[in-house]
Amino acid sequence: MNKQLSRGRFLAASAAAGALAVNGFPQVMAATKEIVVGLDLPQSGPYSDQGQDQLRAYNLAIDEINKGGGIMGMPVRATVGDDQTKADVAVDNARRMIERDGAVMITGGSSTGTAVAVSGLCQQMKTIFMATLTHGDETTDGACHKHTFRRYNNAHMSARAMATTLTKKYGTGNWFYITADYTWGHSVTDNIISVIEPKGAKTVNNVLLKLGTTDFSQALGQAQSAKPDVLCITEFGKDMVNCLNQAAQFGLTKSTKILVPLADEYMAKGTGDNFDNVVCTAPFYYKYYAAKNAAAKKFVDAFTAKYGTPPSNGAECAYTNMYQYKGAVERAGSINPDAVIAKLEGYHFTATKGPEYWRDWDHQGISSVLVMEGVPVAERGGDTFAFAKVLEEHNGETVAIPQADSKCKIESA
Amino acid sequence: MTAASFVQAGLNGLILGLIYVAIAIGLTIIFGMLRLVNFAHGAFYAIGAYVGLVVAQQYGFGYALLAGPLVVALFAVFLDRAVLRFFYGKEPTAQILLTFGIAIIVEETLRLRFGGTTQQYSLPQWLNGSLAVAGLQYPAYRIFLALGIVAVVALVWLFISRTNYGLIVRAGVRDRTMVQLLGGNIHQASTLIFALGAALAGLVGVAASPIYSIDPQTGFNFLIPSFVVVVIGGLGSFWGAVAGGIIVGELSALTTLIYPGAAEVIIYVAMAIVLLVRPQGLLGESEIIRG
Amino acid sequence: MSASTSALQPAAQTKSTRSGDLPFYLWTAFGLIVFPLVFGLPIFNGYGGLATQILIVGIAAVGLNVLLGYAGQLSYGHAAFYGLGMYGAGLTLLKFFPGAHSFALPIIVGVAIATLAAFAIGSLVVRLYGIYFALLTVAFAQMVYFIVFQWRDLTNGDDGLQGISTPSLNLGVVRFDLSAALPALNLGPFGDLSSIKEWYVFVAIVMFIVIAFVRTLVRSQYGEVLAAIRENEERSGFIGFDVRRYKIAAFVISGALCGLSGALRALYDGSAAIEALTIDTSGNFVIYTVVGGVQTLFGPIVGTGLIMWLQNVISAKTDAWRLIEGIIFVAVIVFLPNGIIGSLRKRKFSFAGLLRAK
Structure with missing residues (x-):
């Protein structure tokens, strides 16, 4: 608890620092501790192939990010939970990641059922949720939330x-x-x-x-x-x-x-x-985009070299989500969710596909x-x-x- | 809704029913002989399925059909001698809890060893095609599976009704003490029946997996429907399990035609009606209602 | 019902503590106060939110124990009442009375629905025993699951309920937003008080009332008749007790407590999931109760705490946590047929006797 608590205190402090940064005092935050991200994805059940491939992509992205000095000097640590493609398990996992591990961002998933449930919890707990493999409209339509972003194409x-x-x-x-x-x-x-x-x-x-x-x-x-x-x-x-x-x-x-x-x-x-x-x-096909986009080729090659198989489209979304969060935190100079959200909304970028952006009014990623x-x-x-x-x-x-x-x-x- | 779709659904229901029959017969003879309510029966199915998966990948599907039930039978003998025999004839509640716990241990061991992902059997090419049955294209493997189950059920029946062991078993179902007094080896027969019932579940685990695919929870998914089957037929009754299996299979297949969402719940409705109206089951004897 | 190795073996009667009401309640209150603090110690590595969840789910286990321990009947269908409490509470705020900013109303509706269902189902199932009873409860729970799943317009089917916003608890003079943290206060090795939310205080008070209720119930004449029925139903019938009514009452009380647990969970989580109604949930309640000890007041809570701790804390260290759970469960059935709390010997330590109080 001591450990957890001190992390909790640190987060509170950094959130406060983040708030300061938004108010015009950038670079306040000391680059010391770690950033915990919660990977809530299926490791068992019918969608587990997709969940496991996402996990590979997250691990690749986190390794790369940590080798490059982390996010604003803070190493990224992942806490992983098997959501079994069940909404209640996914929500329990997310809550545990936030409360026990101090996760500041939840990401992953292979079902719109779990995504919508986790999205609701993350809104309640004021934690950013970068939904990954969810394709039903609801995630960014009827059930959209301020803290939820979804880049994957929808139905x-x-x-x-x-x-x-x-x-x-x-x-x-x-x-x-x-x-x-x-x-x-x-x-x-x-x-x-x-x-x-x-x-x-x-x-x-x-x-x-x-x-x-x-x-x-x-x-x-x-x-x-x-x-x-x-x-x-x-x-x-x-x-x-x-x-x-x-x-x-x-x-x-x-x-x-x-x-x-x-x-x-x-x-x-x-x-x-x-x-x-x-x-x-x-939303992605490794052969197609590796031939079109140098960043895609770099990602596909690194993934294939590390795991022996090319990335599936869900893995690509996981990888890019991780980098999108990193970029937004760095632009905000803070992990404060409000500051990060402001830096994602309406942000235009080119990652592994063509030009794309985050729509500000529903947080749907608009890409090919x-x-x-x-x-x-x-x-x-x-x-x-x-x-x-x-x-x-x-x-x-x-x-x-x-x-x-x-x-x-x-x-x- | 055409006549063809009824024929189709009837055939589907028959095959599903036969799979239930083969699992439920093990459950019912174990109860009849050992008075053991076995919540670990689904775990036997799952062990058979995973052993079969490994063997099928290495040596082919034919060997899997032998290895699955064999390993499960050995495991059952171990379980029987190590733990279960202390619980024979005890309160059903204690038996349910114990075997439920064993099922969790098996399921989790399989998960740690094989992972939680759904796995699939690939069938030999000649089994993978379709046959024309009653004017319909029907998967060849399901036809073979149905015929195979009929043969296995017939063999089990011959064993119980025509062999000396079978005689002890049938006598043991009626009165364990009497068999012992008359010099029959009831313990050996009990263990044998337990292994046989388990092996049947293991065999179905291998044989049905090309259709259903497997994950560590598969066994549990079959457990409760199998209890539904034996309760409808009459717990402890051989032909009750056969009748119950076919009824449950057809009921859920025909319901799918009308209201697919209700295919699962209909069998529980049927069981509830049987339990409330005739708790000993359609073909069961009335002596075993009280726990 | 005489098996000596049975998990349902009655714990030795301890009627002598009837005078010890005040100490009992003081110790209980003390236990509920220190639980989240001790739980947060580094050796347990728990966290405030988990302590709250344990107490919420623990109410369901206490409820199941009324049936399993005190009435001697094993239900594999209590997920139905838990789930109905959950959906009842959630739908009250989302659909039935969307404008109501009441905290009590959703709980009352959730418990009422669960209680009605328990009465309807209980009236039908109590005539059966053992495996037949267990399977009939499964059957009815599956029907409830089916209805909730298929009644899409009301329940959202497989997608469950989301966005149940917890109203603040209005006590006239003061309002509590239960998701607020307690005031900051450094408690040394126990961490800081602010790591616990007001939710815990509320749930602990509810749990205290539930414990007091079940204790009074078990020690009342009703409880004694129930025990007599459990030990020898026929004789109790001959003496002139209406056995069926006593058993239905036990079923209804146990279902109502599961409904209360579900309603609290819906408000706490802000969501209700269809999985709450599955047989897995029913099986979990059975595991919690048996591991902790049937026929003890605190056994089900301890069992819930132990298993949920494995699931939420030990799961970070090993994937084998559920295997450990299975092994503990089997070990308890084989070696500690009275459960962990039921097996603590009286007088071994001061509060042991209290813990196994009936």
Whole structure:
């Protein structure tokens, strides 16, 4: 407790110092102690591949930052919690990180369910939350908070980015949806429907299945007898892998066009040839951006050298989130959350993609969206992660929710 | 809702039901013979699944089907001799707590050894395709799995009804003391039945994992539905477990057609009705209601 | 019900302390005051917030113990009442009475919903025993989970409730914002008083009342009849007690206390998660109660404290914390069938007898 307490006191002192800095006394803070960040991400359960890859990226970023002298001279220390993709566990973890370890920033996550819950707690505890892999609109829409920032693309952006491809490639016939039954799944499927139904597509069924479903035979059986033109699988992580592989066993990959609105390298690896010709979106693809952007190449090379596999898109978001926090603290000259938030809002930067920025009124990161199409394993050149070709790259600005349509109202404090 | 979708759902329910049958038979014969309420039965499934995973990666799926149940049987014998035998015939509450604790230890050991991530079996190519059944494309592996379970259940029934050991077991279910007085080795038979019941769960752990994928909690996810099955059928009754399994499988598959969200809860509703109306279960005898 | 190795073995009767009411309450109050301070010592490495959470969840364990310890029935479904208390309190502030800045109202509604559910479920389940009782409680808890999960318009389904803003506690003359810290006061090795929030004081008072209530209950005629039913139900029935009513009452009290725990948790966390209604939660309550010791007043609280300490403090040191939990649980069942507190021998140290008071 003594140790914790002194850290608590230190933080209080530095927060006070930060407040001073905002009031025109920069450089007040003594560069002594450490900055604790809480990594709240799934290490078990259906989304754990994504959580573990994020953890690798955080460790890489923190190592690099500490080798370069930390943040304003203070080393960064991570405290890690397995959120099991359960909202209550994620909230307990975040609270423990803040209270026990003195974390000044919480980051990570692979589900909009946990993100929204942690976001609420962080708002209550006045702690910055850099949400990572959360793609449901709510995180920066209806459930947005002053202390929460989300850089990952959201469902609205994905659906708008795919609009042309959906009508051209998938058409406006009968659509059958299998949807993860929580915020994210609802958000994605609703967005897709709102894009294609006005064009004339019909929804024959939307089967909602609990997160962590392993046997999709009932839903796939219904899809099989409904004979739809398109099967849209709004599932993520291992759930999506199970669903698509079982769809192949039911012969659906041959008879029906399959759409997976959000995918990453691990899901594509787990589904192998079944991902061939499947369209998906992603905020980042290592092969694509490493060829375009020197910073991306440096990150991808360092990650691959350290861990033996290239980074998934969630890992990239984790890595950049860590650097974004570092940059904002340094610009603010403080870890005071209000000062850091002020330095993130409206900030324009170029990291591992193209130019991007943090929107000030909903704290959504506005960056490019990739529309991609899966290729068979034989065409991946021995790298099972090299799963797709990029069809289109969209400017985030053109596909993001406009303020007039948003339900977000950031708190004043 | 077409006729085809009912056929499809019926087939799905049958296969799910058969998987429950194979797990529940172990649970029910262990209860019948040892009067032990075994909350660690799901852990046997999980151990089988993980042992099978390791063996399948090294030597192939066929060997996994042997190694999984074998390791689980050995573990069960150890557990029986080391701890459980002191709890035979004791209050069910104490047994539930003890075996629940053992299940936690197993689950956490698996988590530490294999990590918390969901893992998948890859099947041999020839099992991975689909067959045409009743005019539908149906995954070949699920058909083989169903046939295999039917064969295993038949073998277990033959063992219990046609062998000398089976005779001791059946007599032991009725009256343990009498068997001992007549010179039957009830302890040996108890251990054997425990190992057999556990091995069945281990075997299903290997055989069903290509469908469900596995994580350390998988066993627990099967445990409660298996109890639902044996309670509906009648705790301790062999054919009760068979009937209960099919009923539970079909009930949840057909519910999915109408209201997918209710597929899970429907089996608990069914169990609650059975417990309130006929607590000994559909095929159970009425003597064991009081704990 | 005579197994000597049973986890439900009754602790030796200690009726002689009936006169010791005042010392008991003084010691209890003292214990609740020093707990967060001792807990914060470097050897425990706890923190103020965790002490509060332990007491909140401990109320649920005390509640389960009324059923498991004093009535001798094992429920694997008490997550239902905890969860209903949680959602009841949360929805009161978010949907039922969004304008109400009352602190008491959400707690009253949460407890009321949990109590009603416990009465409905209890009336049906008390006729069964052992595994049948346990499984029927599971079944009803799963139904409650299903209803909360599917009633999306009201409960947000899988997403749970967020943004339950805790109203301040209004006592007429003074208002307390419970998330405020206590005044700064250096307590030497115990750290600083300001590391504890007013929430702890409030929850400790609630816990004190709960302990006093359960103690009075167990020592009343009701408690004695309940014990008689536990030991020999048939005989109690012959003597003329309405066994069913006594057992339903135990079930309802235990459910209501779980509801209270859930309601407090919702206000403390500012959120309610659907996972609170799962069988994992029910199983945790069972573990807390059994590890600490059934049929003891403080056992469930100690058990909750020990396991939540493993989960929140030891988890930082080893991934094996849950394995340790399982080993402790099995070891208690095999070696300490009366739980940790129930196994402390009387007279060994001064407060041991007090701790195992019934």
